[in-house]
Amino acid sequence: MTRTGRPREFDKGKTLERALELFWSRGYGATSIQDLVDALAVERGSLYGTFGDKRRFYLEAVRLYWQVYERRLTAALDTAPLLPVLREILTHPARTDELISEMGTPNGCLVGNTTAELVPHDSEATEIVARSYRGFTDIVADALHRAQAAGEVTDSARPEDQAQLLLYVVQGLSLVSRAGLDKKAALAAIDAAIDGLRA
Template sequence: MARTGRPRAFDKDQALERALLLFWSRGYGATSVQDLVDALALERGSLYGAFGDKRQFYLAAVQLYWDTYERRLLTALETGPVLPALREVLTHPARAHEYASDVGVPQGCMIGNTTAELVPEDDEAREVVARSHARFIEIVADALRRAQAGGEVTRAATPEAQAQLLLFTAQGYSLVARAGLDPTAALAAVDALIDALRA
């Protein structure tokens, strides 16, 4: 009779969520395998067996981060006026304290953090980031196209160009937020961009 192996005594999805928070708060390089073992209360063998090495574990966490972000982005933009929703999307990094956990406080956008730490040397990380950026532009451009048709947003530029500008702003805002920023000045800058998009 073939051995089927010992079943995992942990919830893989829950472990990935906890790892996401740890990587998000500390970054890839500053998070050791021992940090993951301690935070997840797992044996190293269980961790490697479930997720592979630290890099693969990190990339899985980044993908989970993006999947969650994409769902929230779609929900935010599918109903009601687009510009207030976009303002909320852009100022999201300033509310990182809302995601505080016992493993630390996430900082900024994890896609932006991955870009700064791993891209361009890591091909797989670059692909994850590129896919995330492309989806952001696609989702936001679709919303802006509807908003242009409804007279909410200016037609001075294409929805794709406007979405690209919003991506640059979101990523820049996120990185500046990590370094500490004046919330009043940051919100004023976002409001200036949103006002520039009004019809």
């Protein structure tokens, strides 16, 4: 029998958070609308009506991912000494197995995954990714400026250049981690990067 009437209400914020987990564990291409319907227990028509098609839903999830990450990154780096906190942030892609949820285990960084799957042929995704990377380097550079002034971090390079290097480290590790990772080797490489920042 055909159902009539309005689709049942659902919490958009919580639904987006759960979709983010699913996209993060499976990837954009491997997640179908039916996967989302089944995992989120929301009617297909309600998803389309609220989020649009799968691409729009995914990009909204990526925006949410970055908003949460940026807040946490800013708060984490507002501390001294800085280098132990930076090490914790850089090792995060090597520890995604600690983040397993009912939706699965995250694969790398969702922004990095979006780079691999949708950039450069999707201009909106490209802009989201570029803005996220700029945000990361701006936040990290600000923290490095403070750490240089405190004598914790070497001033042999500009904080902006150091932050750019750390972006390459964390995104490279994030991408490599999707193919399996020698955690011991990854942590040793990160320690080398941190040692290179010491005053």
